[in-house]
Amino acid sequence: MSEIVASEDVPLPHPIQLVVTDDLRRNRLTVFFRLLLAIPLFVWIVLWSLLVALAMIVAWVVGLVTGRVPDGLHEFLARYNRFSTHLSAYIWLVADPYPGFVGDPGYPADLRIAPATSQNRLTILFRLILAIPAAIVVNVLQNVAWIVAFLGWFYALFTGRMSKGMRDLLAYCLRYQAQTYGYVMLLTQRYPSFSDE
Numbered sequence: 801m802s803e804i805v806a807s808e809d810v811p812l813p814h815p816i817q818l819v820v821t822d823d824l825r826r827n828r829l830t831v832f833f834r835l836l837l838a839i840p841l842f843v844w845i846v847l848w849s850l851l852v853a854l855a856m857i858v859a860w861v862v863g864l865v866t867g868r869v870p871d872g873l874h875e876f877l878a879r880y881n882r883f884s885t886h887l888s889a890y891i892w893l894v895a896d897p898y899p900g901f902v903g904d905p906g907y908p909a910d911l912r913i914a915p916a917t918s919q920n921r922l923t924i925l926f927r928l929i930l931a932i933p934a935a936i937v938v939n940v941l942q943n944v945a946w947i948v949a950f951l952g953w954f955y956a957l958f959t960g961r962m963s964k965g966m967r968d969l970l971a972y973c974l975r976y977q978a979q980t981y982g983y984v985m986l987l988t989q990r991y992p993s994f995s996d997e
Contacts, residue, residue: 815914815988818885818975822895822908824964826956830898834891834953837898841887844901852880852985859986863924869986874916877985879903882911885978892949893962894970909971911978919989927984934980934992945973972996 830837855876859869869877879902886899889909899907923930952966979992 814979814993815917815990816881816979816982817912818909818971818978819912820894820909820967820971822962822967824962824967826893826896826960826962828957828960830896831893831953831956834893838887838891841890841899841901845884845887848880848883852877856985860924860927863919863986864921867921867924868918869916871916874987878911878913878982878987881913881978881981881985881987882907884981885909885911885974888945888974888977889970892945892970892974893952893956894967894974896962909974913982913987916987919986923989924986927986930991931980931984934976934983937992938977938980941973941976945970948973 855873859873859877862873863869881903882905883899883901883903886895886903886907886909889895889907890897890899895908897908905911948966948969952962952970955966956962975996976992976994979988979990982988983990983992
């Protein structure tokens with residue numbers, strides 16, 4: 801049995817990874833009504849966000865004291881991040897099926913999130929301040945994603961498919977967004993990465 805040893809030359813993969821298994825086919829009818837169909841998802845994420853805000857405060861306090869987010873709390877926050885990713889993937893046309901409401905794995909644009917591990921208490925203390933540069937980048941990428949999704953909407957509406965280049969660019973934006981949200985929610989202490997690794 802061999803053991804994997806990380807060398808300084810080969811970085812470990814990011815603990816939050818986007819996995820896209822989408823086939824690029826799109827249902828023209830659901831593409832046309834995509835934002836209307838997403839209204840229940842928008843309502844649900846707003847309600848869920850209220851609980852997540854409280855959970856993040858608890859995770860921050862517990863993380864400061866113990867240096868680690870408890871497994872149950874980590875799983876709750878991970879499900880929220882996964883659902884948020886599924887929702888963004890749906891409205892940006894990265895994936896076609898209607899996402900579930902609980903953040904279950906298996907969506908065509910899904911997150912793999914590593915289990916909870918110990919984190920540096922100092923970075924937990926200043927996490928929101930440390931996340932500001934990444935949040936600025938996320939804001940720019942989200943603006944780009946909305947423009948690409950708008951153009952992709954026309955493309956998918958007329959062809960019944962999503963352009964691979966557009967989908968991949970949107971997936972890149974989605975991955976960075978998910979890693980940033982995960983960093984803020986204390987799912988990982990690893991900063992969001994620009995590379996796909």
